[in-house]
Amino acid sequence: MYLLLAIVLAMILGFILIMLGPLVGGIVAFGVVAGCLFRGVYLLHDMHRRISRITPKPDRAKEAYQNYIKERENVSS
Template identity: 55%
Template sequence: MKMYLIISIVLATILGYLLLMMGPLVGGVLAFGIVVGCLIRGLYLLNKISKKLETPKSDKVKAAYEDYLKEKENFNQG
């Protein structure tokens, strides 16, 4: 786990250095695009996770039990 962090830090440092070499205008625009793109993607994923946690999963056992009770009730009536 720590190795991924070290690799990402090194790659980000290299990317930052390359962006600075391109000049402030081009490098700044590219850096801004990368940061904003990552933030938007992160917000999208957080929204997706939030929606997935909110929707309750259908309880198959409860549904089967309710069906059984309905069948039993219909059988007793008829």
């Protein structure tokens, strides 16, 4: 249902932009497209920020120490 509504609204907006003429319609169309792109980038940045808080960051020093202990156990056995 929402897809059909979005298609109809896009058609109405396109018709209005064509009636405004190429200069005004082009500027408004560019603003709509650029605004959608900037909003998408902002949402991606926000999602990345939220997910990076949840996932633990790897501790390289701890991993290196555990690898050292494993290698030491393998050599001594």
